[in-house]
Structure formats: structure tokens, C-alpha cells
Amino acid sequence: MTQADYPDTYYARTRNDGRGRPSLHGDLTVDACVIGGGLAGANAALGLTERGRSVALIEAKRIGFGASGRNGGFLNAGFSLPGSALIKRVGLDRARALRALAEDAVALIARRVEAYQIVCGLEQTGHMLVSWFDDRAAIEGYRAELARNFGVETEIWPRERVRESYRTARYFDGLYNPKGYQFHPLNYVLGVVGAAEARGVRVHEDSPAMAVEPHGGGWRVATANGSVTARDVVVACGGYIGGLTPRIGRAILPIATYVIVTEPLGARIDEAIRVRYATYDDRFAQDYYRRLPDTRLLWGGRISVRYAPPAAVQRFMLRDLLRVFPQLAGVRVEAAWGGLMSYARHRMPQVGRLETGLWYAQAFGGHGMDTTTMAGELIAAAIAEGDDTYRRIDDTFGLDWAGGPAGLAYAQMTYWRYRFRDWLRS
Ligand SMILES: Cc1cc2nc3c(=O)[nH]c(=O)nc-3n(C[C@H](O)[C@H](O)[C@H](O)COP(=O)(O)OP(=O)(O)OC[C@H]3O[C@@H](n4cnc5c(N)ncnc54)[C@H](O)[C@@H]3O)c2cc1C
Numbered sequence: 480m481t482q483a484d485y486p487d488t489y490y491a492r493t494r495n496d497g498r499g500r501p502s503l504h505g506d507l508t509v510d511a512c513v514i515g516g517g518l519a520g521a522n523a524a525l526g527l528t529e530r531g532r533s534v535a536l537i538e539a540k541r542i543g544f545g546a547s548g549r550n551g552g553f554l555n556a557g558f559s560l561p562g563s564a565l566i567k568r569v570g571l572d573r574a575r576a577l578r579a580l581a582e583d584a585v586a587l588i589a590r591r592v593e594a595y596q597i598v599c600g601l602e603q604t605g606h607m608l609v610s611w612f613d614d615r616a617a618i619e620g621y622r623a624e625l626a627r628n629f630g631v632e633t634e635i636w637p638r639e640r641v642r643e644s645y646r647t648a649r650y651f652d653g654l655y656n657p658k659g660y661q662f663h664p665l666n667y668v669l670g671v672v673g674a675a676e677a678r679g680v681r682v683h684e685d686s687p688a689m690a691v692e693p694h695g696g697g698w699r700v701a702t703a704n705g706s707v708t709a710r711d712v713v714v715a716c717g718g719y720i721g722g723l724t725p726r727i728g729r730a731i732l733p734i735a736t737y738v739i740v741t742e743p744l745g746a747r748i749d750e751a752i753r754v755r756y757a758t759y760d761d762r763f764a765q766d767y768y769r770r771l772p773d774t775r776l777l778w779g780g781r782i783s784v785r786y787a788p789p790a791a792v793q794r795f796m797l798r799d800l801l802r803v804f805p806q807l808a809g810v811r812v813e814a815a816w817g818g819l820m821s822y823a824r825h826r827m828p829q830v831g832r833l834e835t836g837l838w839y840a841q842a843f844g845g846h847g848m849d850t851t852t853m854a855g856e857l858i859a860a861a862i863a864e865g866d867d868t869y870r871r872i873d874d875t876f877g878l879d880w881a882g883g884p885a886g887l888a889y890a891q892m893t894y895w896r897y898r899f900r901d902w903l904r905s
Contacts, residue, residue, distance in 0.1 A: 493666075511535075515539075523855040540684065542682070552777070553848070562624070588601070603659070607636075610652050618651075647804055661757045698710075714837070739815045751804040763898065764901060789816060824879050
């Protein structure tokens with residue numbers, strides 16, 4: 480069997496671990512079987528092996544094949560559900576406690592990069608929120624809210640300063656958060672898996688789990704040419720879960736989102752963007768982008784429920800880029816791709832236990848770098864130590880049915896409605 484390959488992304492072209500892992504042949508027995516080699520699965524596997532458990536990690540395609548290896552590479556603490564909505568849902572104290580888990584996860588990532596010497600270009604460049612709207616009061620209000628509710632200190636940039644750094648009249652004021660990081664997400668997930676392997680985790684690519692069934696007081700996970708028997712199973716398949724474990728899969732909607740990367744721009748990039756912050760704007764349908772170390776521009780945005788092919792992605796994303804920075808007309812796009820995120824209706828992660836020994840970690844939406852790490856730790860601690868911190872999330876944000884095809888149609892309409900609202904406001 481030929482090995483499945485990564486989609487043609489900038490990250491896959493520049494990954495620093497070209498090794499393939501063998502597919503699963505034969506029957507394995509371990510303490511825990513993790514299904515899904517994205518960051519949720521990788522972190523659960525690493526957390527479990529760090530706690531002395533024997534682990535098998537099985538991935539349908541390649542490690543980091545899904546959203547974890549294709550994303551924008553923005554890392555900061557938070558959730559897809561905005562802080563104000565989280566407070567409305569669970570109250571200020573519980574919202575603070577949840578946010579603290581996300582902050583711990585960011586700190587853990589930085590520690591692991593150092594401890595396991597993961598080469599992924601992790602850099603604390605800071606994140607910049609630029610406003611698409613002439614509304615200074617809104618930015619000031621947001622700054623005050625972040626400081627009051629979560630103790631996050633940010634700095635307002637007046638529009639003159641924003642336009643010095645971003646050579647476009649599209650933006651007004653900005654909000655700079657020095658705590659934000661950026662990195663090469665595929666190299667990061669490969670590094671986490673490499674660390675888990677070095678501690679003895681068995682990793683199998685090209686091994687889609689086809690069934691998860693109760694077996695002798697635990698579970699048996701069947702693949703085409705083998706099986707894993709384990710007391711605990713962690714289902715971490717993100718937006719790629721398909722029909723596996725329908726009770727878990729029906730709780731998310733797979734939503735596509737897109738990225739392009741340009742050719743190296745050399746000095747020309749300064750005609751548009753003079754800072755290295757990971758940048759995003761404040762529309763619902765926002766653009767986000769960052770300068771890569773070799774002067775390429777990585778540009779992301781848009782969502783859809785139907786997956787767009789690379790040629791279409793290249794076209795519509797370049798149009799978005801030139802709408803903000805027309806001076807970059809003529810730049811060549813060297814890679815264009817999409818990926819699937821998993822969203823729950825409540826827009827919070829789903830981290831918990833469906834029944835004894837059957838765990839799930841999914842629904843990280845567009846904010847998954849910190850939250851997948853958080854989920855991996857919570858589940859590893861629950862399995863290995865009986866820790867029930869995961870219930871802080873699971874008791875409120877459970878596996879509600881996401882609505883199937885009607886839910887997808889509703890998600891698409893909501894996106895279009897918000898785009899229209901952004902357009903009216905601008
Ligand atoms: C284009 C894009 C940009 C994004 N930008 C950012 C960003 O800048 N910052 C941020 O914080 N978040 C971002 N996100 C979100 C973030 O990437 C995700 O929330 C996160 O990576 C989800 O991780 P995961 O492990 O749940 O899923 P995935 O990374 O999708 O992993 C799931 C894995 O499960 C495997 N799988 C599925 N079914 C099976 C099966 N039956 N058997 C075995 N394996 C299976 C899949 O092949 C896949 O590898 C972005 C997402 C996308 C798509």
C-alpha cells in the first residue's frame with residue numbers, strides 16, 4: 480500500500496520530519512488507544528505516556544494531516560466562543576477558571592517546545608487585532624473588557640500608528656497583545672508525536688479506525704489489518720471523524736477554512752506590512768495573516784461548509800489579500816489549501832467521557848492550538864489519575880447534537896448574514 484500523503488501545503492513542503500510511520504498490522508494491547516493524529520490526539524498520547532501509560536496512536540492518513548498541520552499558526556489563550564459570551568453562559572468565575580486552563584496550555588506548549596527540543600519556529604511576536612471599522616470606542620471597550628474580566632493587558636494603537644505598520648487605508652485603530660505566539664504547526668505536531676514516540680508510544684499512520692466496540696471490560700478498535708485492545712480509548716478525529724462513533728461525530732459540524740502562501744516577497748513585503756505580529760481584523764468573517772521568516776506572506780480566512788478546491792482558494796483568497804494591500808498586485812501564490820475544523824453548536828470544546836473508558840476531544844473550532852493541548856492534558860489526567868477537572872467543560876459543554884445537514888445550512892447562512900452585517904458597518 481502506498482502511503483497517504485499530505486495535501487500540498489507550505490507546511491508539508493517545509494516539514495522537518497519526513498519519516499512515515501508503518502500502518503497497523505496485527506493486534507496490539509495497550510492501556511490507552513488514541514484515535515486521530517492531530518494535536519488533540521498527539522497531546523493526549525504525550526500526556527498519557529508522561530503519566531506512565533502504554534499508548535497506541537492511530538491516524539487515518541499522516542500525523543498532522545488535518546487542521547493541526549494546516550492552520551494559521553497563531554497561538555494564544557482563548558476559545559472560539561468569545562469571552563463575553565462565555566461569561567454570559569457560565570458566569571465570570573467559571574469563565575475565568577476555563578480561561579486559566581487555556582493559559583496553562585499555552586505555557587505548557589512553550590515548556591514542551593523547550594523540553595523536547597521541538598523545532599517549530601515558536602516565537603512570541605505578539606498578536607495584533609486591527610479594526611476594519613472607524614470605531615475607536617469599540618476597541619477601547621474591548622481592551623477594558625479583556626483587562627477587567629481576564630486580566631489580559633493589551634495596548635491600543637491609534638490609527639496613525641497602525642497605518643505606519645500596515646500600509647493600507649482599510650484599517651483604523653489596533654489592539655496589540657504582546658503575549659501571542661506563532662509557529663509552524665505541522666512541525667509542532669510532528670514534534671509532539673516524536674516526543675511521545677521517544678517515550679514508547681506506538682504510532683501508526685495509514686490506519687483508519689473502522690469500529691470502536693466494547694471488549695472484555697475495555698474497548699477494541701478495529702482497523703483494516705489489525706486492532707488495538709485497550710481499557711481506554713480517546714476519539715480525537717476533529718472535523719474528519721465521518722461515521723466513526725456516531726454519538727460523538729454527530730455533535731460537531733465540519734467547517735472548511737482556507738489559507739494561501741505567497742512567493743518570498745523580499746523587500747517588497749515592507750510596502751505592505753512592516754511588522755511581524757500575527758495579525759487579524761475584527762470582522763466576523765475576518766482575514767488573518769503573518770509574515771513568514773523567509774518574507775512570504777501567509778494569508779487566511781473565510782469559512783464554508785462545502786470544501787473549495789485549491790484553484791478556487793487561490794483565486795478568492797488572493798482577491799481578499801489585494802483588497803487590503805493592492806500594492807501587492809502581481810505576487811505569485813505558491814500554495815493554497817483548506818482544512819476542516821470541528822465546531823459544536825455551543826462553540827466550545829467537547830472534552831469528556833461518553834461511557835466508561837470511551838473519551839472524546841473535539842470541537843476546537845478556529846481556536847485549537849491552545850485548547851487541544853488543554854484537552855490532551857485533561858483527558859490524560861482523568862485516565863491516569865482519576866482527575867475530574869475535565870468536567871469543568873463537560874458538565875456544561877457536552878455532546879449536543881449539531882444538527883446534521885440542517886446545522887451545516889444554518890452555519891453557512893449565519894456566516895453570510897454576519898458578512899453582510901460587517902459590510903453594512905464598514
Ligand atoms: C485553515 C485553518 C486555520 C486555522 N488557524 C488556526 C490558528 O491560527 N490558531 C488556532 O489556534 N487554531 C487554528 N485553526 C484551528 C485548529 O487548527 C484546530 O482547532 C485544531 O488543529 C484541531 O485539532 P484536532 O486534533 O481536533 O483535529 P485535526 O488536526 O483535524 O486532527 C484529526 C485527525 O484525525 C484523523 N482521523 C479522522 N478519522 C480517523 C479515523 N477513523 N481513524 C484514525 N484517524 C482519524 C484525521 O486524519 C486527522 O489527522 C485553524 C484551522 C484551519 C483548518
